[in-house]
Amino acid sequence: MNLSLLTFLCLGLYLPVWNALRVTQPYRVVGFRGEVELFCFYHHTGRHEPEELRVTLYRGMYGEGKQEVCTSSFTHNQTFFQVEGVREVRCRGQLGPGRVNLTVSGLRGNDTDLYRCGIEVMYPPPYLRTFGNGTLLYIPEEPGCSLPEALRRSDMGETSVRLALAGLVAANILTVISVIAFLLYKVLQRKRRFGGITPMISQNDGRFGYGNFQ
Template structure:
């Protein structure tokens, strides 16, 4: 013990005191389904607190060592509400004597991560701080989009169904925007785009070289693409946005591979009629010739039979017939 410097012992003692003077507790998991979540940072302390005692609550995202600050509030017992718009987050705080409730607003699925509450006693001295064990905030998508993986077009027309679900309330004034993207999403190659609410039944768009027709409902929009060619075979992505009222949400589907089949060569209808007429003429002509020939042969045979004399063959008078009287035949006896 004699070899340990006094300054080192003092630091160890202060650290032990600091660690027991202020402690922070957090729930291990929190969920957000509509882009909003409330995180309670509970803390206990062993020192006296007055109306002049100041605390600082800082919310950190990800690894603590990265010091990725989400929002920070400084307050005392007289403060009831706090608001912060910084670091890309919108935070709202409500402190009490032993905790602070921090609400995060407009979160997206990309904000799913570990969040740590750091509480500091700023004034008066001595200074204390403690960081909680962290809360895993899982941000569920407030808006999700579903697409069929494959669609086929054989006549240059295809219908693509963009189905979507949401966890927020909608009214007749709620506005959505449906955008159909072609190819890679990062290229933002827009095929067509529609903005609509519950009162809209049909939509038409002629832009970007495509002719689109849309039919929206409360949970999907059917987009028909017209006059497609084989060059239009590609991946198509449905992007749905809730643009009014706030908060804003958006989600892009996993994509549908539209395979535009080559059109079969079309024969002119009039040529078909002409060819059929010629074939029918030759069939009828052959039939007439055949019937005429048969009738001609028949009449000729009738004329030949009529011109030939009839033969009346009579037997000779002296012929020995059973129908004639037989002559006496001498049998060798004397008369």
């Protein structure tokens, strides 16, 4: 076996091992108000540090072939990115030493699922791509945010009816109080008018068959 063939075999055996990429993620993350922060840690073994990376967040059990939430490329000169994802989801990313900090917002309760980070080394060669082990993102349902529009309108209509009924009852009560106060006023006024008259006493001496009044 000549020296050239031996060198080729050695490079073929050790080059994939020397240039390797591994991605790890936390097991579980809980969101707050539809937003969650996810850390994608990567470990690259190679002669040169990656100068350009591409990160992609996938939803589902397997990263490849599943739903892509958002993706973006960044370099060491441009370490921050912000992109629009599927539906109303927005992704912000920050490159750090050996990790990518992903902040995903616009999530709902039914977005609770397993999410995997896919990281690609774009430059320098060789091209590498791998996926993380996956993180369960639990998104609590915000109270009042998931009510259908028809239900919200129904609640508003019911509130308006209650307010109208309350106003009608208050008006009736005020009317009854006004009538009672008017009647009491009339009674007191009548007592004042006839309270000073001296009652007439009949005296009959029997001479004329009728009484004299004083």
